[in-house]
Amino acid sequence: MKIFVPPIKSQGIKTKLVGWISSNVEVLEYDRWVEPFMGTGVVAFNIRPKSSLLCDSNPHLIRFYNSLKNKEISGRIVRKYLTEEGQKLIDSNGQHYYYIRDRFNSEGNPLDFLFLSRSCFNGMMRFNKKGGFNVPFCKKPNRFAQALITKITNQVKNISQIIEIGNYTFKHQDFKETLKELKPNDLVYSDPPYIGRHVDYFDSWSEEEEIILKEGLLKSNAKFILSTWLSNKYRTNNYVFSVWKDCFVSTKKHFYHIGGRELNRNAVYEALLSNIELKDSISNAEMKSRIMLNASQLTTDEKEYMIPAQLALALEEQKRLKKKPHC
Numbered sequence: 496m497k498i499f500v501p502p503i504k505s506q507g508i509k510t511k512l513v514g515w516i517s518s519n520v521e522v523l524e525y526d527r528w529v530e531p532f533m534g535t536g537v538v539a540f541n542i543r544p545k546s547s548l549l550c551d552s553n554p555h556l557i558r559f560y561n562s563l564k565n566k567e568i569s570g571r572i573v574r575k576y577l578t579e580e581g582q583k584l585i586d587s588n589g590q591h592y593y594y595i596r597d598r599f600n601s602e603g604n605p606l607d608f609l610f611l612s613r614s615c616f617n618g619m620m621r622f623n624k625k626g627g628f629n630v631p632f633c634k635k636p637n638r639f640a641q642a643l644i645t646k647i648t649n650q651v652k653n654i655s656q657i658i659e660i661g662n663y664t665f666k667h668q669d670f671k672e673t674l675k676e677l678k679p680n681d682l683v684y685s686d687p688p689y690i691g692r693h694v695d696y697f698d699s700w701s702e703e704e705e706i707i708l709k710e711g712l713l714k715s716n717a718k719f720i721l722s723t724w725l726s727n728k729y730r731t732n733n734y735v736f737s738v739w740k741d742c743f744v745s746t747k748k749h750f751y752h753i754g755g756r757e758l759n760r761n762a763v764y765e766a767l768l769s770n771i772e773l774k775d776s777i778s779n780a781e782m783k784s785r786i787m788l789n790a791s792q793l794t795t796d797e798k799e800y801m802i803p804a805q806l807a808l809a810l811e812e813q814k815r816l817k818k819k820p821h822c
């Protein structure tokens with residue numbers, strides 16, 4: 496399966512769930528795809544809807560993608576920038592990271608944002624109380640070796656091309672503003688932060704916000720799909736059965752590696768909640784009784800999901816056409 500991975504990294508990125516989400520939405524009809532919490536945009540860039548509105552409260556994400564859209568940033572520019580700044584990182588034995596971080600925190604340059612996202616500790620995205628990026632360096636002065644620069648450059652080229660041939664609008668706004676813009680023929684993919692998971696300047700979430708989100712989605716009359724977790728070894732997400740009690744539930748088992756060790760594989764049941772019946776979903780009441788009876792929480796067989804081949808082909812075709820000399 497060919498997944499187009501965005502150049503920006505972030506915790507909560509749904510790369511591993513894109514195939515599953517895609518298989519659930521490919522049969523649905525809608526005019527516009529809307530994400531109130533776009534994050535890295537990996538879901539929309541792979542679903543590739545005809546028209547979409549992608550929003551986030553983090554201005555840096557939106558500025559980055561608008562820079563790709565406006566062609567202020569291209570693969571060529573990224574290669575040159577990372578080659579130069581990567582060399583300075585080596586020459587300074589890593590200290591240059593902190594120079595870039597300070598510059599980013601005063602000027603907000605999207606190329607510096609990319610640099611930090613790809614050289615910070617564990618690829619985390621965290622902002623302090625003043626909105627400043629505060630993740631330390633990954634401690635590898637040779638971080639931007641040629642192979643990584645080429646990989647990031649290709650990611651930038653692919654996502655730029657997807658944006659170019661699609662109809663993507665990126666907006667920096669709070670989800671409450673996005674809710675006001677919803678229309679009944681939209682399909683809303685909602686991936687809010689998990690309640691209580693962590694708090695940072697652009698990324699915190701409360702029960703009150705979860706309820707506002709649910710009410711706004713219902714009021715819009717749009718179809719919606721919400722990503723959340725259902726359970727892990729220790730806990731069940733009870734919001735699935737309170738706030739989202741009227742929704743259908745579809746689940747998939749996902750393993751998170753902590754510290755990269757096989758022993759530390761933690762299984763989580765990821766859930767898609769929806770106001771419409773999805774391909775593999777069951778009712779909320781049935782899921783509740785399965786949990787009470789200690790029965791399987793899986794609503795679908797574990798399988799590899801395929802992104803429709805034509806999506807990958809369309810990109811290839813576009814590339815080929817661009818290479819053809821004009822007559």
Ligand SMILES: C[S@@+](CC[C@H](N)C(=O)[O-])C[C@H]1O[C@@H](n2cnc3c(N)ncnc32)[C@H](O)[C@@H]1O
Binds near residue numbers: 533552671688699
């Ligand atoms: C779980 S992440 C989304 C991940 C995304 N689906 C992906 O695959 O990369 C949640 C996103 O919500 C954004 N966010 C947090 N609070 C928000 C709010 N009040 N309004 C809009 N976006 C918000 C965060 O900046 C973050 O990018």
